[in-house]
Amino acid sequence: MKNTLIALLLLVGLGAGIGYFFWEDYQHFLVTPIASSRVDAQDDAVILEVPRGEGLRDLASRLQADGLIDNAHYLIALAYNRRQADQIKAGEYALTPEMTPGQLLDLLVSGRSIQYPVTLIEGRTFSDALASIAAEPEFKHELQDLTDAEILAALDLDIEHPEGWFFPDTYLFRRGASDIQVLRRAHERMREVLDEEWGNRDADLPLTSPYEALILASVIEKETGLGSERPEIAGVFVRRLRKGMRLQTDPTVIYGLGAEFDGNLTRVHLETDSPYNTYTRGGLPPTPIALPGREAIHAALHPEDGETLYFVARGDGSHYFSATLDEHNCAVQRFQRGGQCDPARFR
Template identity: 45%
Template sequence: MKTLRRLLVLVLLLLLAAGGTAFWWLHQPLPLPADSVDLSIEPGRTPRGVAQDVANAGVRVDPRVLWLWFRLSGQDRQIRAGSYELDRSTTPRSLLSKLVRGDEALRAVTLVEGWNFRQVREALAKAEQLRPDTAGLADAAIMEQLQRPGVPAEGRFFPDTYTYAKGSSDLAVLRRALRAMDKRLEAAWAQRAPDTPLRNADEALVLASIVEKETGRASDRGLVAGVFANRLRIGMPLQTDPTVIYGMGAAFDGNLRKKDLLTDTPWNTYTRAGLPPTPIAMPGRAALLAAVRPDATTALYFVARGDGSSHFSPSLDEHNRAVDQYQRGLARGLPPAAVRQDRPPGTKAE
């Protein structure tokens, strides 16, 4: 009997020691070859395969022991595919928790309101751990990849911050931004004013892009849109500098001259009436709403005051007086951009 008791006590001690060792192991940081390790789990991977992937990533752990932990936890079938990042604090317990939650290693890229598509592509090319599948593709080819053949890329992507898993395709980010703009534009167009001069949502997108580029202060956005809506109603050229600059492309050197205003391009709203053929930038939500529901105003002109705001005028005489007043700022050392104006015919460009 004494021998049996001793045997039971020994077995119990061994079990306690094994349990203590397992508890200790579960809470010990896994040995990593570097401060951080990338781990990619493909869809359909088995728990045993996941354990092997961890070891293959450079983590110094016996994959058989790790797989046994996955099995005993009862969560082995809940592991999610994805891209993960392990650091020096990762333990077997926290690793499984990360894999079950799908807590992927995400990066982010921000597309800024007012950017053109060239700037969007530059931002995507510089984004960390984003696969450059669009590299070498023309803009039209990118739109074909996004199932929008024949649709100009300019202005079709919603400016926002987009997160993505490491190794994701830049096309996936563009697809999300495209769908986001579709949704925002549809919502804005549904709220259009009954007397809007715009014929469809595409025209709203074009006008919103101009409003985005012309607005120095958010509180003026509705009035800027109102000026352009008034001009469209009476067939008056929009005469807005950002469209001219967009049409010049790489030829624009930072200074807009009178000859530039007189040089015809499809986007020159001094030489052509109506809206340009495409957007000139990415408008944000506020610009979209301003384009379809502009502030009620009799103004046909506006000039920058130099503090980010604009002065709005219903007549050419009043506008010219405002131009004279605010152009005096040049003599006080303000940069030309501070007094850039919506120029009526016959006014002088730099």
């Protein structure tokens, strides 16, 4: 009886010792940074991809096999203890070396996966936007080789022409997002901005719809790279529209030429009629000619007051604005042809 009691006490003591060992080991696991045993533990981040459908046990085993954690069972126990076992979300995650197992689980449960940027640039065309998205390898490309009409159908957009309808900005998406998702978000953003700006427009503008504002904004966007000039350029165009004058703006002609334009705009181009030739046709072109940003849209709907009806590039990125044709012709001689004419004498 005495020997049995001693043996029982030894077993209890041994069990307590083993239990204490595992408890201490578990506590050490909780505070040990992930990847501490990896050769590349000093890297800025380790990329972990959690595919859709992967369970906690498989994930924990993979993390142990990859050297990110020392004990898969401890991570599983921690997840169940924190009620996170069934909350892990699929995605691509950046794991920092100093991250603890608890912080790892918090990240996987949050769904804050890596976001990849794609940028649509102000003043570029819809074709340029498609090329920008197609150049990003992290995205799924479903619109390649489709016509504009087929693209609009894939996007489920009830518009006739895609140009101008996608807001230029930087958008963030997870790996595997499609070009359709990118364009839908850019279109929704353009709708929001255009509706907001149209609702706050100046009174008595010669524009009958938000779409006409979008068209004019795209022309303004193409005419200058200086944000400070947009309202003044908008003023010139609005006054011309009010007076029934043709806009006579080169970017519309260039857009109409499409792939035929080789970088040299000639007099023949300006004299050849097309729907986008604002030298031969009055009013706005039939569609936008680029992706306008908010500043250009705002300028189109809040043009600067004044009397100027003409402008010419100075050669330094800015423009000289004139109120009369004589002053404008003088400015052309001065800034485009290197003449000595002083347009200021017409003021």
